[in-house]
């Protein structure tokens with residue numbers, strides 16, 4: 001019996017684990033990174049900390065099998081992280097900016113995002129100020145739960161007043177790409193390696 005519920009502090013470890021186990025274009029990234037917490041520091045934990053009203057998990061028999069995390073106001077979220085989240089991590093993970101991009105290890109590529117976080121373009125945020133991340137473990141995939149999580153998140157973001165939501169997906173993650181298109185999301189931009197999708201709420 002799968003249940004969908006708001007995430008809570010006790011889910012933090014599960015969020016880190018799921019983020020890692022789906023972090024290689026939807027496949028398990030365990031072994032890709034020396035530090036297993038790095039992906040979660042960037043893509044999961046800050047949402048539970050700073051946007052808990054937009055963090056939902058899927059649970060079955062006490063095990064968390066997936067989440068959707070997001071924020072209705074990407075720009076404000078970026079500012080909060082700049083002030084409160086990144087400074088501590090920057091003391092933990094050295095800035096790789098002195099290492100040429102092509103010579104960086106996978107961990108260094110993530111550390112670069114801690115030191116120089118990506119910020120969403122103004123033109124995108126004008127219409128799609130919210131953003132989200134969704135990840136389900138293999139045992140929770142393909143049963144309609146991804147759609148349920150997305151619809152729950154869309155409703156929460158809409159209620160918070162966001163007129164639109166965007167997300168980024170790696171170009172290699174063709175399954176997720178098909179899922180977003182199937183849910184009616186529109187391709188807004190394509191850069192080497194990634195596609196940005198958006199949906200009006």
Ligand code: ACO
Nearest residue numbers: 026133134135136141142143144145146147175178179182
């Ligand atoms: N192409 C076309 N339609 C699809 C595809 C696809 N590749 N995948 C799913 N669908 C359809 C289903 O048929 C279903 O249709 P219906 O509701 O009309 O019957 C609908 O989409 C919903 O499918 P779900 O079963 O809910 O999909 P699932 O639970 O597997 O969730 C997800 C999809 C989120 C991609 C999941 O498989 C997953 O977490 N994968 C691994 C992690 C991942 O890749 N996350 C995305 C990273 S990018 C980001 O977070 C912004």
